[in-house]
Amino acid sequence: MHHELILNDGRSIPQLGLGVWQASPQDTVTAVREALQAGYRHIDTASIYGNEEAVGAGLRESGVSRELVFVTTKIWNDAHGKENVRPAFQKSLERLKLDNVDLLLIHWPVPRHDLFVETWKAMIELRREGLARSIGVSNFTSAHLRRLIDETGVAPVINQIELHPYLQQREMRETHNRLGVLTQAWSPLAQNRALANAEIERIAAKHGKTAAQVVIRWHLDNRFVVIPKSVTPSRIRSNLDVFDFALDASDMASIATLNRDERLGPNPETFGA
Numbered sequence: 537m538h539h540e541l542i543l544n545d546g547r548s549i550p551q552l553g554l555g556v557w558q559a560s561p562q563d564t565v566t567a568v569r570e571a572l573q574a575g576y577r578h579i580d581t582a583s584i585y586g587n588e589e590a591v592g593a594g595l596r597e598s599g600v601s602r603e604l605v606f607v608t609t610k611i612w613n614d615a616h617g618k619e620n621v622r623p624a625f626q627k628s629l630e631r632l633k634l635d636n637v638d639l640l641l642i643h644w645p646v647p648r649h650d651l652f653v654e655t656w657k658a659m660i661e662l663r664r665e666g667l668a669r670s671i672g673v674s675n676f677t678s679a680h681l682r683r684l685i686d687e688t689g690v691a692p693v694i695n696q697i698e699l700h701p702y703l704q705q706r707e708m709r710e711t712h713n714r715l716g717v718l719t720q721a722w723s724p725l726a727q728n729r730a731l732a733n734a735e736i737e738r739i740a741a742k743h744g745k746t747a748a749q750v751v752i753r754w755h756l757d758n759r760f761v762v763i764p765k766s767v768t769p770s771r772i773r774s775n776l777d778v779f780d781f782a783l784d785a786s787d788m789a790s791i792a793t794l795n796r797d798e799r800l801g802p803n804p805e806t807f808g809a
């Protein structure tokens with residue numbers, strides 16, 4: 537059932553994971569436990585979400601071995617720079633009660649501070665030490681990616697960006713393919729706004745699946761890593777039940793026409809004080 541993609545550092549990542557942004561600590565414990573017991577093997581958190589402790593607790597409560605679960609966390613905007621990355625990351629590990637994470641991301645590039653290259657160098661050290669098994673970025677533009685690679689020679693394994701049927705990110709996807717960086721989709725359901733779409737509903741009815749399952753399948757069929765968030769156990773389970781069907785060429789073509797370059801989140805060029 538589990539599909540994994542290969543990262544450019546030779547490791548692999550489960551293509552479908554659970555996101556926990558805006559989930560309270562209490563909901564996060566339950567959601568992570570339920571997800572892992574249902575078969576998820578990938579959890580996406582961040583220090584800014586305020587639920588890393590809960591992710592760790594859910595993981596332990598699930599009874600699933602830590603080694604079988606891919607855990608991602610992120611360096612927040614106030615922890616960029618040589619001196620700040622390591623202590624911020626150590627606190628994440630302490631909250632998670634883990635010895636390492638599978639993936640550590642720079643959450644936002646914060647171009648105004650221009651510290652993301654320095655931050656990246658500190659993360660390369662953390663990877664050498666095995667504390668972050670893989671390292672990547674989030675919300676980076678093509679120019680930001682280019683700079684990381686030019687100035688350090690180390691490409692991120694992944695760039696986690698806002699991506700859903702209403703924001704299909706064709707240019708970023710081309711950049712990623714050229715650089716060997718995987719595309720990871722955040723707000724993959726457009727925070728559930730993509731689910732009430734007539735075309736998605738038509739495709740869902742045709743396959744006997746739900747709108748959410750169609751949108752998640754669209755991400756998988758595009759080779760994105762996808763991390764739908766839910767704290768509702770029945771949705772957590774149904775969002776994983778997407779490995780028994782595939783979208784055909786006409787479904788993919790029809791969803792491609794839904795793009796309207798509509799961002800729900802901030803613009804990476806300007807976000808972060």
Ligand SMILES: NC(=O)c1ccc[n+]([C@@H]2O[C@H](COP(=O)([O-])OP(=O)(O)OC[C@H]3O[C@@H](n4cnc5c(N)ncnc54)[C@H](OP(=O)(O)O)[C@@H]3O)[C@@H](O)[C@H]2O)c1
Binds near residue numbers: 675722727748749775
């Ligand atoms: N790197 C970044 O800057 C960044 C930014 C935003 C998000 N993220 C990551 O991406 C993850 C996902 O993004 P997101 O949380 O913004 O939005 P999302 O996954 O697109 O949508 C989540 C919303 O959809 C609902 N939902 C989930 N499954 C559903 C289903 N089967 N049917 C109907 N509704 C459903 C959820 O409700 P319930 O929970 O109430 O069930 C929640 O309201 C986040 O949790 C986070 O891990 C990263």
